[in-house]
Amino acid sequence: MICQECNQRPAALHFTKIINGEKTEVNLCEKCAQEKGEMFMFTGGSGFTFNNLLAGLLNIDPTVQKQNQNTFHQEEVLQCNRCSMTFPQFIKVGRFGCAHCYETFKEQLPPVLRRLHSGNGTHSGKIPKRIGGGIHLKKQVESLKNELKELIKQEEFEEAAKIRDEIRSLEKELPGSSKGGE
Amino acid sequence: MSLERFINQAVSSWMSEEGPDSDIVLSSRIRLARNFENFKFPTLFSHEEAQSIILKMEEILSESNFTKFGKMELLKIDDIQPLQKRVLVEKHLISPNLAEDSPYGAVLLTENEEVSIMINEEDHIRIQCLFPGLQLTEALEAANEVDDWLESHIHFGFDEKHGYLTSCPTNVGTGLRASVMMHLPGLMLTQQINRIIPAINQLGLVVRGIYGEGSEALGNIFQISNQITLGKSEEDICRDLKGVVSQLISQERSAREALRKTSNIQLEDRVFRSYGVLSNCRIIETKEAAKCLSDVRLGIDMGYINHLPKNILNELMILTQPGFLQQYAGGHLRANDRDIRRAALIRERLKMEQDKR
Numbered sequence: 001m002i003c004q005e006c007n008q009r010p011a012a013l014h015f016t017k018i019i020n021g022e023k024t025e026v027n028l029c030e031k032c033a034q035e036k037g038e039m040f041m042f043t044g045g046s047g048f049t050f051n052n053l054l055a056g057l058l059n060i061d062p063t064v065q066k067q068n069q070n071t072f073h074q075e076e077v078l079q080c081n082r083c084s085m086t087f088p089q090f091i092k093v094g095r096f097g098c099a100h101c102y103e104t105f106k107e108q109l110p111p112v113l114r115r116l117h118s119g120n121g122t123h124s125g126k127i128p129k130r131i132g133g134g135i136h137l138k139k140q141v142e143s144l145k146n147e148l149k150e151l152i153k154q155e156e157f158e159e160a161a162k163i164r165d166e167i168r169s170l171e172k173e174l175p176g177s178s179k180g181g182e
Numbered sequence: 183m184s185l186e187r188f189i190n191q192a193v194s195s196w197m198s199e200e201g202p203d204s205d206i207v208l209s210s211r212i213r214l215a216r217n218f219e220n221f222k223f224p225t226l227f228s229h230e231e232a233q234s235i236i237l238k239m240e241e242i243l244s245e246s247n248f249t250k251f252g253k254m255e256l257l258k259i260d261d262i263q264p265l266q267k268r269v270l271v272e273k274h275l276i277s278p279n280l281a282e283d284s285p286y287g288a289v290l291l292t293e294n295e296e297v298s299i300m301i302n303e304e305d306h307i308r309i310q311c312l313f314p315g316l317q318l319t320e321a322l323e324a325a326n327e328v329d330d331w332l333e334s335h336i337h338f339g340f341d342e343k344h345g346y347l348t349s350c351p352t353n354v355g356t357g358l359r360a361s362v363m364m365h366l367p368g369l370m371l372t373q374q375i376n377r378i379i380p381a382i383n384q385l386g387l388v389v390r391g392i393y394g395e396g397s398e399a400l401g402n403i404f405q406i407s408n409q410i411t412l413g414k415s416e417e418d419i420c421r422d423l424k425g426v427v428s429q430l431i432s433q434e435r436s437a438r439e440a441l442r443k444t445s446n447i448q449l450e451d452r453v454f455r456s457y458g459v460l461s462n463c464r465i466i467e468t469k470e471a472a473k474c475l476s477d478v479r480l481g482i483d484m485g486y487i488n489h490l491p492k493n494i495l496n497e498l499m500i501l502t503q504p505g506f507l508q509q510y511a512g513g514h515l516r517a518n519d520r521d522i523r524r525a526a527l528i529r530e531r532l533k534m535e536q537d538k539r
Binding site: 120 | 217218219220221222223225226304326329330333334337338339340341342343344345346347348349350351352354355356358386409410411412413414415416419
């Protein structure tokens, strides 16, 4: 088996990462493993911190890596204009610099967040009051729509009809949504 | 200072009061992570930004009349003595991270210590509510009230897709960490715990021993908390955790009953041996103390010991930590002196109950 990193040397290190029950096979040659900091697992406990672990996790993600390389080739590194955090930096430390980073890196984040949160990518909890009722309704409609899909899948059409009516009545309350659709 | 007075001053409500299922669940904790929208996160923020956050919190505290959880006091980490810091950590009121690595850190504490708000730790604000027994819903409600209060004064970083924006991507969304501390001697003695922990991990929950290093659970006390913060509502996170905890409670109860049936006398022997050690020892290490305290607590829960209050495990587990021992002694103690002090404190505490009879 060839190292998945350099595609040249034979892979010497094979292991499986399990994060939230999601398995990832990793096959690396010794050199790449060392460079990627994966060897810390085998060289004793020193430096085994949550940050390393997280950074390792972010690094191994093929999507993140592709984007990394792309930005490198174009010689422009994605950088937050409020706190100057760059995406490679974020990958390295595993911490954002400010709230605005989420906006700056929003294209890169979905695979990272899905990995950390068992496939979830969208908030469905509390919403600050100042942001207003619009979002609350929208969220409610979204979750009902998901429920509707499930019910249709299970062929529970009677229940589904009830949910559909509920969605319709909620959508009427939504500001600026009279045209329907998304 | 007399031991009784020291304990009265040292003990938070979660240690002294009983809650639902408190024969097995010691405490329930809710933590919410929040950040100011317009300041850099504590990993990057400047001295000025850190100061203005503390100033803002002081302002909110003095202006508003939020007394639902009693009077609140703001303590700056820099102003707290090292020993006191350690005590706050041992009481779970602040994190080790705030005590050691947060130069601009501060904490807002209520009188009964049920609510604490850490400032400038990994996130600008971390609201924490700690309740005795299994009271996740109640703790979440309390945390939400504190959150609503702060939110009426502060613009928190939030976006529709990602929810509450946090310094670490593992907390984003709800910013919620719900955890429950459980005493599970029955599952340990019957060795069922090794089978149960992996199963719980698969459900997106984390199990770890508290006080012990690594995975070792000192005193058979385990902490179970949620891992996922994004994509589930606060209520769902708590409900899922509560579901697992309830199952653990019933498994622990049946393990205890099984032990009573199969090895009643052995169990009774174990309990009273440990009681004997605690009431007679002259030197005792944390590990042994934790083991014996766990046995004695099990003995109380199962009716072998009747003259001791149930909360003695919660209380003594905390009071025999190094920071507390040194505070009680009034100064720094070396490790072997601590073991002597620990033994003395435990003996004296048990004698207090003997005298009450």
